[in-house]
Amino acid sequence: MAGRAGGERHDFPHAPQGPGRTTPQLRPQETVRRGTEPVTARSDLELRRLLSRVFLVLFVGGTAAFAVLAALTDPGPAPNQGTYAFFAALCAGFAGLAALDLLVIRRRLAAGQGRDRADARGAAGSASRTRGRPGADRRE
Numbered sequence: 001m002a003g004r005a006g007g008e009r010h011d012f013p014h015a016p017q018g019p020g021r022t023t024p025q026l027r028p029q030e031t032v033r034r035g036t037e038p039v040t041a042r043s044d045l046e047l048r049r050l051l052s053r054v055f056l057v058l059f060v061g062g063t064a065a066f067a068v069l070a071a072l073t074d075p076g077p078a079p080n081q082g083t084y085a086f087f088a089a090l091c092a093g094f095a096g097l098a099a100l101d102l103l104v105i106r107r108r109l110a111a112g113q114g115r116d117r118a119d120a121r122g123a124a125g126s127a128s129r130t131r132g133r134p135g136a137d138r139r140e
Contacts, residue, residue, distance in 0.1 A: 049102065053098075062088075
């Protein structure tokens with residue numbers, strides 16, 4: 001602070017000095033949203049469920065087909081047993097991901113996180129889904 005008269009400071013935020021001067025209160029700034037997605041955006045769980053079901057069937061079929069090819073192919077030049085076994089394992093992994101996604105979707109729909117279409121079915125639709133499940137009445 002050399003060269004300033006009387007200890008005057010010019011940094012921000014500055015600390016006012018002297019009688020009757022107070023430190024300014026800084027207000028917390030709200031986070032600025034930079035995207036165009038709505039605040040209450042929800043994924044279309046019905047479409048996601050349809051896609052997961054379709055790809056689960058495709059990947060299970062691919063797993064079976066590549067496993068059969070791996071069993072019938074002799075070792076040798078490519079494509080060989082290792083190639084088909086690799087693709088069978090890859091399809092099995094993707095089938096597992098599709099099955100996991102179906103479980104997540106099922107849990108979210110049961111929790112009422114579906115779109116307005118699902119909510120428009122009314123209480124009768126949700127009552128029929130929860131009827132007969134143990135512990136369904138304890139969620140309230």
